[in-house]
Amino acid sequence: MTDRTPMIEVRNLHKSFGDLHVLKGISETIYKGEVVSIIGPSGGGKSTFLRCLNLLEVPEQGEVYFEGTLLDPKGTDLDAHRQKIGMVFQQFNVFPHLTVMDNITITPTLELKVPKEEAEKEAIELLKTVGLEDKANEYPRKLSGGQKQRLAIVRALAMHPDVMLFDEPTSALDPEMVKDVLEVIQDLAQSGMTCVIVTHEMGFAKNISDRVLFIDDGIIAEEGTPEQIFDNPQEERTKEFLSKVL
Amino acid sequence: MGKGIIEVFLEYWPMFLRGLVGTLRYAFVAVLFGSILGALVALLHLSKNKVLSKIASVYVNVLRGTPLLVQMYIAYYFIPMAIPALNSIDKVYYVLLALILNSSAYVSEIIRGGINAVDIGQTEAARSLGMTATHCMTRIILPQAIKNILPALGNEYIAMVKETSLAGTFMLYELMYTRTLLANKYLIWQPLFIIAGIYLVVTLVLSWLVGLMEKRLSVSD
Ligand SMILES: Nc1ncnc2c1ncn2[C@@H]1O[C@H](COP(=O)(O)OP(=O)(O)OP(=O)(O)O)[C@@H](O)[C@H]1O
Ligand SMILES: [Mg+2]
Numbered sequence: 001m002t003d004r005t006p007m008i009e010v011r012n013l014h015k016s017f018g019d020l021h022v023l024k025g026i027s028e029t030i031y032k033g034e035v036v037s038i039i040g041p042s043g044g045g046k047s048t049f050l051r052c053l054n055l056l057e058v059p060e061q062g063e064v065y066f067e068g069t070l071l072d073p074k075g076t077d078l079d080a081h082r083q084k085i086g087m088v089f090q091q092f093n094v095f096p097h098l099t100v101m102d103n104i105t106i107t108p109t110l111e112l113k114v115p116k117e118e119a120e121k122e123a124i125e126l127l128k129t130v131g132l133e134d135k136a137n138e139y140p141r142k143l144s145g146g147q148k149q150r151l152a153i154v155r156a157l158a159m160h161p162d163v164m165l166f167d168e169p170t171s172a173l174d175p176e177m178v179k180d181v182l183e184v185i186q187d188l189a190q191s192g193m194t195c196v197i198v199t200h201e202m203g204f205a206k207n208i209s210d211r212v213l214f215i216d217d218g219i220i221a222e223e224g225t226p227e228q229i230f231d232n233p234q235e236e237r238t239k240e241f242l243s244k245v246l
Numbered sequence: 247m248g249k250g251i252i253e254v255f256l257e258y259w260p261m262f263l264r265g266l267v268g269t270l271r272y273a274f275v276a277v278l279f280g281s282i283l284g285a286l287v288a289l290l291h292l293s294k295n296k297v298l299s300k301i302a303s304v305y306v307n308v309l310r311g312t313p314l315l316v317q318m319y320i321a322y323y324f325i326p327m328a329i330p331a332l333n334s335i336d337k338v339y340y341v342l343l344a345l346i347l348n349s350s351a352y353v354s355e356i357i358r359g360g361i362n363a364v365d366i367g368q369t370e371a372a373r374s375l376g377m378t379a380t381h382c383m384t385r386i387i388l389p390q391a392i393k394n395i396l397p398a399l400g401n402e403y404i405a406m407v408k409e410t411s412l413a414g415t416f417m418l419y420e421l422m423y424t425r426t427l428l429a430n431k432y433l434i435w436q437p438l439f440i441i442a443g444i445y446l447v448v449t450l451v452l453s454w455l456v457g458l459m460e461k462r463l464s465v466s467d
Contacts, residue, residue: 054374083376093371097389106385107375152371159375 005032006068007163007194008053013062015048022048023059024218030163030196035189037205037226038198040215041241046198047167049215053196054085054165067162083111086156086164090171092148094140100127100151101136104158112159119158126154130184146177150184163194171200202245206230214238254436258428265421266444272413272420273406275342280349280406281399287354292361302354309351315412318344322416341416345409352402360395361387393463400456404449411445421445 008030015023022045030036038046051057053064058073065071066081095103104126105119114122127133130150132143140148149169156164166185170178182204189195189208199205205212205226212229214222214237222235230246233239255262291302309317321344326333364387372382414422421441428437 056370056374079373079376079378081376082374085374087371087374089367089371091365091367093365093367095368095371095386107372107377110381110385111376111378156375 007032009065011063013059015059035195036211037209038213044216045218084162086161088166090168092152145173166197251436265424268420272410276345276349277403279346283350284353288357306351356398360391364390397460404452
């Protein structure tokens with residue numbers, strides 16, 4: 001599925017929080033159409049890495065290129081680039097003061113100047129794909145965790161992103177709701193969307209990914225196909241991590 | 247002891263009423279303009295520009311760290327002295343200015359606190375969608391922060407109702423000023439209890455209203 005056009009390229013990323021050196025020089029290229037899972041022990045820097053990809057965290061060293069353009073934290077075009085980079089959070093972060101419909105349409109209408117009617121028509125189509133069309137006029141407080149996360153996913157899709165970033169999208173969910181959300185992500189991945197997914201769901205990562213990155217202690221300690229990483233890991237720390245979680 | 251409290255109240259109630267109206271009005275003006283100014287100060291305080299943020303923080307600390315009465319005296323005596331051109335302006339306005347500035351410091355902290363209380367994830371979600379910083383603030387953060395801010399502004403108004411009693415010192419016609427007027431008629435202790443009673447009733451009623459507002463706002467959570 002991948003055609004080797006780089007979607008996101010990072011070079012020598014370093015990020016610290018105070019004295020804590022979290023990312024210690026990460027270079028990586030995510031190609032168009034690729035589905036990349038990121039696994040690794042807690043505190044290793046997975047979220048920080050992901051959040052650097054759209055500059056939610058600004059690295060103090062290194063560069064992030066999106067579709068060939070250097071992302072500049074002070075640049076006036078950062079918002080425009082972010083519109084093309086969807087992000088889904090562990091805690092959903094749906095907008096509680098807006099209806100399900102408005103959660104989806106607010107950014108396209110404000111920032112892309114999509115006419116309200118058109119945005120709503122598309123929102124309904126998107127809601128249908130995740131089985132939420134009858135919730136359009138509800139407020140998020142009426143939704144379950146799984147429904148909120150599906151809303152968060154279609155809210156991002158309404159911006160027609162070129163890549164989707166997921167940070168542990170099912171970790172805050174009750175077990176019975178995990179499957180629904182994973183299915184949505186799987187459909188999306190199979191439709192050709194470029195996806196970068198931080199996850200603790202090893203089975204899911206193994207099934208869905210073209211490539212798996214193992215991040216530990218601020219570096220990509222090992223990477224490869226799911227078969228390479230899960231069935232035949234080379235690095236000692238990869239083996240140790242997998243023995244704990246599998 | 248002379249006349250009783252009720253007797254004094256029945257005889258002079260129009261005076262107390264006029265004082266009360268003055269109190270409510272001065273407090274309203276202080277909080278209204280204090281809110282406008284306070285919103286600006288809060289924006290400076292929250293801005294990424296370190297210098298602007300520091301200026302706002304000093305402003306807040308000075309106004310909250312010195313007594314309102316001192317601020318009133320400075321406004322009353324010092325401003326007309328420092329800027330003689332302003333001499334013709336009624337000194338009432340200087341006292342009001344002190345009330346407004348003082349209130350703006352408290353309001354700016356209320357607004358800042360209300361904004362900071364909104365989950366950072368809301369900002370992250372909005373910005374990751376590509377929403378501009380301005381839209382994120384006006385469409386996502388402020389509508390949520392307002393639920394924390396409005397009741398706190400109500401409480402600030404209640405506090406101001408009591409604070410304006412200091413303005414009587416400068417002969418602004420508010421509730422406490424009636425004490426001075428009646429003291430001239432050798433009524434010393436009765437007005438004090440009447441005034442205290444009126445303040446108490448007013449603040450209790452206002453607190454009850456703020457409570458109602460809080461309930462209404464939290465229903466939509
Ligand atoms: N905003 C922040 N301020 C200070 N420290 C932070 C911040 N964000 C992350 N950290 C620290 O950086 C380290 C890496 O965090 P990160 O969230 O990237 O790890 P992770 O691999 O995603 O872990 P988990 O699997 O638990 O989500 C941790 O020690 C964390 O406490
Ligand atoms: Mg994480």
